[in-house]
Amino acid sequence: MPVVRPGAHLHARKPARVRALMSCLTRVSGAVVLSLVSLLSAPSGAHAAVAGGKPIRILVGAPAGGTTDTLARTIAQEMSQALDQPVLVENRPGAGGNIAADLVAKSPADGTTLLMSFTSHTINATLYKKLPFDPIQDFTPITLVATVPSVLVATPKLPANNIPELIRLAKSEPGKLNFGIGSVGSSVHLAGDMFKMMTGTYIVNIPYKGTTPAITDLLAGQVDLMFASTINVAPHVKAGKLKVLGVTSPTPLPQFPGALPIGATVKGFESSAWFGLFGPANLPPEITQALFQAARHGLESPAVRKRLENDGAQPSAMPPEAFATFVKQDVKRWATVVRYSGAQPE
Numbered sequence: 001m002p003v004v005r006p007g008a009h010l011h012a013r014k015p016a017r018v019r020a021l022m023s024c025l026t027r028v029s030g031a032v033v034l035s036l037v038s039l040l041s042a043p044s045g046a047h048a049a050v051a052g053g054k055p056i057r058i059l060v061g062a063p064a065g066g067t068t069d070t071l072a073r074t075i076a077q078e079m080s081q082a083l084d085q086p087v088l089v090e091n092r093p094g095a096g097g098n099i100a101a102d103l104v105a106k107s108p109a110d111g112t113t114l115l116m117s118f119t120s121h122t123i124n125a126t127l128y129k130k131l132p133f134d135p136i137q138d139f140t141p142i143t144l145v146a147t148v149p150s151v152l153v154a155t156p157k158l159p160a161n162n163i164p165e166l167i168r169l170a171k172s173e174p175g176k177l178n179f180g181i182g183s184v185g186s187s188v189h190l191a192g193d194m195f196k197m198m199t200g201t202y203i204v205n206i207p208y209k210g211t212t213p214a215i216t217d218l219l220a221g222q223v224d225l226m227f228a229s230t231i232n233v234a235p236h237v238k239a240g241k242l243k244v245l246g247v248t249s250p251t252p253l254p255q256f257p258g259a260l261p262i263g264a265t266v267k268g269f270e271s272s273a274w275f276g277l278f279g280p281a282n283l284p285p286e287i288t289q290a291l292f293q294a295a296r297h298g299l300e301s302p303a304v305r306k307r308l309e310n311d312g313a314q315p316s317a318m319p320p321e322a323f324a325t326f327v328k329q330d331v332k333r334w335a336t337v338v339r340y341s342g343a344q345p346e
Contacts, residue, residue, distance in 0.1 A: 057089075063091060063209070071231075096123075098124060115139070118275050120185055140320070141324040144275075150188050150229055152195070152227055155223075158243075177224045181206060182208055230255065230312025
């Protein structure tokens with residue numbers, strides 16, 4: 001005799017439409033549970049507001065229009081969307097970026113005041129005999145935003161079209177040519193000194209208070225040459241207002257066809273600038289991570305990556321711990337170059 005389970009006769013007598021309704025409700029309930037689980041397990045990451053959603057300021061120690069400013073404004077827009085709070089950029093140029101850095105070093109460690117700095121942050125550790133802050137101890141590294149190779153550009157009228165021709169011209173007329181220097185002690189400044197040191201040439205440095213005024217005078221023919229980031233000069237090269245004599249990267253750059261690496265002529269020559277985001281010292285780990293995730297969210301956006309790469313910048317999104325190690329090593333690396341060059345801040 002077959003065994004009948006308790007309640008089986010009740011289920012068998014349910015109308016088909018009732019059974020269908022119960023099956024649908026079961027599926028809906030399962031979907032709701034899965035949605036709740038997904039919501040609860042989703043990482044807060046970049047979407048956790050910092051300091052209760054107060055406006056965040058990114059201070060830039062360079063004038064508007066330069067590479068540091070351009071990158072700061074790009075990342076500020078992306079971070080604002082990721083954090084759902086205002087992220088503003090303020091330019092505080094002067095003293096090779098030290099004015100902005102000092103303001104951030106002395107700011108509350110709540111994540112509302114950040115610094116978009118550049119290679120000078122580690123160069124200045126040796127360039128300046130005394131700083132009002134410690135470039136390592138007084139900051140919390142958040143992320144390396146990008147690295148940018150430089151190019152050696154010249155006015156179209158310069159009677160040299162490549163590095164070998166430039167070296168011959170400079171040696172034939174020592175002191176006649178000059179370099180526009182956007183910022184004393186910057187990576188592009190030291191790239192020029194490195195070039196002179198490695199080629200045995202004498203080219204006069206003409207310092208400016210920022211990249212933009214230096215490029216303005218270069219375009220006007222007031223200076224002959226300039227090492228500058230790809231971001232700042234690409235539009236002028238494309239328009240035929242400047243010509244590229246060489247690139248500082250170890251390989252050619254696609255946006256400057258025909259321009260060879262300087263290292264192909266001057267063996268061992270290579271130089272790239274870096275740009276990174278810092279907070280004051282003792283920034284709480286959860287705030288550091290929220291800011292890093294917001295910056296990474298933007299840097300990993302295909303549109304942002306394409307925009308930066310088209311300008312010759314290589315997005316990084318290096319994690320805080322790795323960036324902290326990078327900064328310490330970079331201080332040591334530039335110390336040797338600065339001492340050898342004898343560069344002095346103005």
